[in-house]
Amino acid sequence: MATVVKQKSDVVLDYLRPGKKFPSVWCPGCGNGTVMSAIIRAVDKLGYSKDEVVMVSGIGCSSRMPIYLDFSALHTTHGRALAFATGVKFAQPHMKVIVVTGDGDALAIGGNHFIHACRRNIDITAVLINNNIYGMTGGQGSPTTPDAAFSTTTPYGNAEKHFDVCDLAKAAGATYVGRSTVYHAPQLEKQIATALEHRGFALVEAIANCHTYFGRLNRQGDAVAMLNMFKERSVTTAKAKEMTEEELKDKWVIGTLYESTEKSEFCEEYQKLVDRVAKGGR
Amino acid sequence: MAERERKLLQGNQACVVGAIYAGMRFYAGYPITPSTEVAEGCSRELPRIGGRFIQMEDEIGSIAAIIGASVSGKKAMTATSGPGYSLMVENIGYAYMTETPVVIVNVQRGGPSTGLPTKVSQSDTMQARWGTHGDYNAIAVAPSTVADTVVETIRAFNLAERFRTPVTILLDEVIAHSRSMVEIPQEGDFPIVDRIKPTKPAGRDFMPFEVTENFVSPMASYGDGYRFIVTGLTHDQHGFTTNRADETVVKLEKLRNKITRYEEEIYKQEARWTDDADIILVAYGSAARASLQAAQIAREAGVKVGVIQLYTIWPFPEKPLLDLCAKTKKVIVAELNMGQLVHEVRRVLPGDIDVHSVLRYDGEILTPLQVLEKVDEVM
Amino acid sequence: MGALLDKIAVPQDRFEIRLSGSGGQGMILGAVILSEAIGGDGTKNVSQTQSYGPEARGGASKSDVVVSPNQIFYPKAMKLDLLLAMTQESLDSYYKDLKDGGTLIIDNVLVTDIPTDNYYGLPFTRLAREEAGHVMVANVIALGAIAALTGVVDKETLINAVLARAPRGTEEKNRKAVEIGFREAEKLKK
Incomplete structure (x- = not known):
């Protein structure tokens, strides 16, 4: 008797939104698809029901993801996903709220909401897909575009400095901070799962390829070439400890960068306040 | 009670x-x-x-x-x-x-x-x-x-x-x-309206933005099991984003019709002393307070001034205003700005009604005296 | 033109009160308490307003209370029936708003240049410091005087309203303040 082996991709198909007409807006080979699969597999492994997941996003390529997935979807305005998500989570704290955002969405127009979501330590998992560029509008520079890199608005090289997403999140008060790349898909999936189970604000930075714009303008090649670059230029946290600052230049340190359970989660803290006030306390 | x-x-x-x-x-x-x-x-x-x-x-x-x-x-x-x-x-x-x-x-x-x-x-x-x-x-x-x-x-x-x-x-x-x-109101003093929840089960039949008979779609909440899409992009009745011309028109006309077809439900205004008024004041908010006071003072002085106080500003109460001003020839719009509501009143009322404006925009509330000075000027 | 303006008058059913002084003298709180005392039983409507802004931290401060058995159309005072002036500056600013024959009450230690002989003067701030035990209750003493001189509210109702707003532990001081104001004003009655 033949055994039917379920293909890995089947799980992904189970979570695509019924009735959605594909293809997606993403270019062939785009890193967003890899991140989407990682999120699906993490949710599936954790055994969450589709009904308890709300996926919130803003504007940009990555922000189209909630429309493709069979979760409750809140596709909002540019930069504001975390503020909308704060409303969803605070209104229904039992829901699992995932924000999918990009470097422009979260750090430029949405920078204020980003640091304050971190500060509140509200139990939201933010997956920030960092491709160092604005893809949707055609390749403009973003707050993570590296020094001297080219984009359609930095035609002579970027004169600005860029954010380190993870440093920013940690400094602002996030209690889980991790980084991975779309080359390291299994690790990315594990990190997202850890982030989802973490009680508090969790940030996963997923380094991703926009070969269409960033790769082309910066001569980094096609999707495969960029994935190879992610492989070669990534170092684990353990290895990074033994490296000098000079050696770490142009490298991505991947893995769990910060994790803490000391700080209380916002919705839980507010519930305590409600319970206290209900008893007539102050 | x-x-x-x-x-x-x-x-x-x-x-x-x-x-x-x-x-x-x-x-x-x-x-x-x-x-x-x-x-x-x-x-x-x-x-x-x-x-x-x-x-x-x-x-x-x-x-x-x-x-x-x-x-x-x-x-x-x-x-x-x-x-x-x-x-x-x-x-x-x-x-x-x-x-x-x-x-x-x-x-x-x-x-x-x-x-x-x-x-x-x-x-x-x-x-x-x-x-x-x-x-x-x-x-x-x-x-x-x-x-x-x-x-x-x-x-x-x-x-x-x-x-x-x-x-x-x-x-x-x-x-x-x-x-x-x-x-402080008690339960039962005012009716409370809640959004209509969907009765259809989750699945392809449920359309979160369905064009219903009154254009308003039943609204599920996240967590109710419907897993619907909410997006600011133009979308079809399922919530899927669309660029299609026909679906765009359906969406925009839904947004319009659900309001414009039911404006009577939304209008609210209060008319005082308008039946025999030679001059009608139109105002809302604190400008209406000054207008009512001015009208009361004018009445005591023997001048027939009425007031239409608007509680609904948008949609602008076109028909109620037309009806209430049918017998008057002079209207004064009182407002705390450089003239905004007056444009709507002018748009709505027929040309044989003179529409005047009394405005204040220095950060203070209009006084009844200022309104009365305008009444005196136009009477 | 002018045919109407010659004939108009502020409606007789309104009684308009202004409490004025400097920021920190509790004029707004005084007006709030007075409003609660007057409007508490539902027989009269009240409309209390104040000037906001830097006044709250020094400088001239005023708060108005309009009282009427009928619906109050205009929320602010038009022509004052009663002006309380706790400082010279406030009297200078607001005396013009007092109607002919209106009641003027002043702190006669802090206000010395008075453009009329027809007024009631009491040393509210000194009474607060020396008799009531705290300068902060000068406004409450003034409320007691207003009750005695105008009858807009009776003493017991005023005391209840004052106590409802008094911080815990200051009840006696506040009750005494009303009594002092009421007593001293009674002495001035002609």
């Missing part, structure tokens, strides 16, 4: 009383004069009844959070003033497009820009109608007394839920900060 509790309240506090009565259980806001007492009141009262209060990082975040709460099933509100409302308008447009019921209180102060933070104004009248980009039909209500503020806040929530749309409450600094004795 038991005697109602009476309390000396500011307009801003009355707004909180009305909102909680209407079922508001989620407030997000950012401090701004002269609206801040609304936030303070909500921060105090909501935890006592299991509600949620959050002070967001800015007004953009505030409106975003209440939309998120509303799609999660809560009746939600924010309060601000002109500069904050200006920051909110993009997401107010999102609420129009996604047909999300929320209530936004704008305690008007002098503008433009930072303007006069502690002074009264009605210069956001047009902003409440046209604030965000694109085509849409706005609802805005306007109380003129502290006691009215309870009633109009309840009405704002009812309209928001009935029509699945954002509703603006146009308050102003004078009403917001003045105090009067207010009867």
